[in-house]
Amino acid sequence: MLRLPISEVRSDLEKKFIKNRITILVGETGSGKSTQVPQFISSLNNGKERIAVTQPRRVAAINLAKRVAEETKTTLGQDVGYSVRFQNMSSPKTKIKYLTDGMLLRELLLNTNLDQYTTIILDEAHERTIVTDLLMGFLKTLLRKRNDLRLIVMSATLDADKFRRFFDGAEVLYVQGRRFPVQRYYLSKPVEDIVDATVRTAIQIHTGEPMGDILAFLAGQEDIDKAVDLLNDIIENLPKGVPDLVALPLYAALPQQQQLKVFEKVPGNKRKIILATNIAETSLTISGVRFVIDGGTHKVKIWRHDLGLDSLLTMPISKSNAAQRMGRAGREAAGKCYRLYTENDYHGLRSQSEPEIERCDVAFPILTLKLVGVTDILGWNWLERPSKGAILSALTQLYVLKALDDEGQITGLGKKMAVLPLPPHLSAALLDAHQKGISDPVLDIVSCLSIENLIMNPHPDKRDGVNEKRLPFITASGGMGDLIVLRNYVQHYRSLLSSEDRKVWCKELFINYRAMSNVEDIRKQLQIYLKAGNGSRQPEDSADQFGPSTLNEQIIQCFLKGFVGNTALSLPGRTYRTIAGGHTINIHPSSSVFGKKVDAIMYTEYIFTTKAYARNVSPIDLEWLQRIAPHFLSRRTAANDY
């Protein structure tokens, strides 16, 4: 296998590109493939090429477009541009367009031939996001239909063979990365307490190694906060003559302001140690890091389709994760990587992490396939086919939501659901609300549910104060549950007119201000899609239909249309029993319904961490359930008789 720098690969790539319809390019980080390859292709064919380059993340798409526009000395948005959700910096004349993979999928749904492009480049294919996997399947078919279309799949080293086999033996090119050497160290025997081992290794580096920042990977917030506290105790008592050390946490749920601290230079003769989740593995790059401590684990969300349950578990990383983490020490100079596991354990790791499509709910991918007319779901071009059980469970969910009919064909409602940028359950709730003329409040709630880390967990010291500030909004919900509380937050936020007032209020309630402004963007977009797909409805036609129900009750009933499967009945004590599976479930203590006794609940999330928890909980009337989903209740009752 010959590896050359990108400039030397150029003529070879161009030859292969002209000769073959599909090329696979394997390049390590720092090879420049993401910026150079599109420019090489663009220079061919008298500049007539129209190139789409996909990225799994928004920032990457935007930054790459900016860099290539600079390199080609063109104005961003003209020859070189980008397109991500809420931001389009491209024109019909754009020759090189960087977009998120989700954006290309959306374009594909509107124009299944992708006629606007002559070349598609799928970058970071090794990350195996659900959307990249789907695109590969669609493109394999499209290449047979459009013989003027070309595809380049770009990936990191380890799994090129998988892509080569999928694309019937396409040729593979290798590009050398530009990286500094990183010295690896393993433990001689395994440790029990990973937090303690991380702290000890950090201090050892700090007292024994030249300057340069340290990046330590731990699985989650809890371990990270613990490590930061331990380090702070030690730092206070550092002997004289040892330079100062600053410990900083980094995870996605941390307020933006605190996240930004890891990028700031610390004044004086100080060393930074950043304790991070896998957010620092691919999403964020911190300069100045010379030392990496790899705890060897990460948290993985796994969907149990047999239980309808997500579990979030700490698992060993893969070799590919370990390589990526190690590489973070060698971006600017030679570095060192301390793996807090034995060399033997390393050899026991799997080479790649399980692709997303194998461990997530596939209701959304399958609805997408149905929308473009795929009838044989099991026999489709899956790069990795989900298990039959997972597919069957997704089909059942879609049937219960009335997105599919008895024959498994997509319904009119299913088509509307598939084009909304929401998971199918939320689409179902929103479309029901629209039909009833009460989309406004449901839009508020659905938008909140589409955003991660909106309502944050305050540090235990500040918890009581924050809860006190939140209390009026919970009281105002009249015991109707968390969805109504969310709406109360949005309404209050919107009633504040200046952004300064909004910021202050968010800070008091420990609500993420940036996420909240995102909620407003999403709401606007959903409203546009709703009107385009369904015509506008007037609220007044809802009055008769609902008789004496209050608006809040009507809102919950809309959600029940999407979440009939997420309901549970009261058991003695604090627990509930799920109607669908008969499993024991607890209300999460962060819920406004926690500690209250109600007959039945509906929840939008069912997740196992230390216990099985229901999150975003609303009390429901059993009568609503009987009216909305009699078939669901009777089917379950019958099944429970066996």
Place this chain on the structure above:
DNA sequence: GAGCACTGC
């Protein structure tokens, strides 16, 4: 009486 990784339309 918890405390949850990361993305994306």
